[in-house]
Amino acid sequence: MGSFVTRNQVRRQLAAMASDYLDIGILRPDGRMLLREAWTVSQIEEAIQRLRRENAHGAHIFVRPHGTHALSLVDDLRAETIARMTDGGFQPAAAIETSPGNFQVWLNHGRILFDHAFSTQAAKELARRFRGDPSSADWRHFGRLAGFTNQKPKRRLRNGLSPFVRLHGNEGRIYSAAGEFLEEVKSLAKTSSFERAARTTTRVTSTEESVRPLTEFQRDPRYGGDLHRADMAWALHAVSRGLPEQQIRDEILHARDLSKKGGAARQLDYAQRTALKAFSTIEPLR
Helix, strand or coil, rough: CCHHHHHHHHHHHHHHHHEEEEEEEEEECCEEEEEEEEEHHHHHHCCCCHHHHHHHHCEEEEEECCCCEEEEEEECCCHHHHHHHHHHHCCCCCEEEEEEEEEEEECCCCCCCHHHHHHHHHHHHHHHHHHHCCHHHHCCEEEEECCCCCCHHHHHHCCCCCEEEEECCCCEEECCCHHHHHHHHHHHHHHHHHHHHCCCCCCCCCHHHHCCCCHHHHHCCHCCHHHHHHHHHHHHHHHHHCHHHHHHHHHHHCCCCCCCCCCCHHHHHHHHHHHHHHHHCCCCCC
8 A cells, every 4th residue: 555545544534533633553563552642633644654664564553532532433343233333323434444354433422522431331332232342442442543554463364464454434424323322321321320239139030010110110200201211220120020031122112102213123222222231230040
């Protein structure tokens, strides 16, 4: 990949990330990380030849927004997953192929996530939802910069060469499900204390009479009208009483009007995610 192509790939990716200041990470083969913080796009473009030399000598070239920002990185995805994300309202601002068939995407939430813990929780929820790499899900994780080579030995091509990191999408848009998704993350954060208590709860064999109705949770003033929290709290309660996943999903799906979440597929996805989250929170009886 020549200098002109590298420069073009870098320029397009940085434009899609839409950050005034960025950090560049140069991870050398000996494990040393050279960090260049708060660079402008112009500074990065001026350094491309130096970055190319570092890359040619085995260094990885990474980028991330500097400071608080509006982006989340989702790593280790397949092309079909990105297509599913796009169909579901999670259109990437930038999609980068880090090696043949392996991608990472940056999602633009449309507003800066000033709370680092909340930004990290959003990244973790995206990784969980789309089966990305959970170890790459935090508020300030580096992603690869397009136009350079991926120097991981296990990513080498059959001819022994390192694959180029290529930009496949750079629309730079805010994904359409951003508002709804951030509200769901906020609701999950508010139920964290409930979940901590639930983790010590074992599931018991029950009859349906021992499970309180979902509408009771939705009317409970403790949740302040936040129906996401109420649904999750009820799902945790239902799991602890031994209710099966399908029944929990169906109850959430039909207990109230979910049309604000979109079509039938989006509504079913919400009910399924809530049920699965509850099952992953409460340890089954052994």
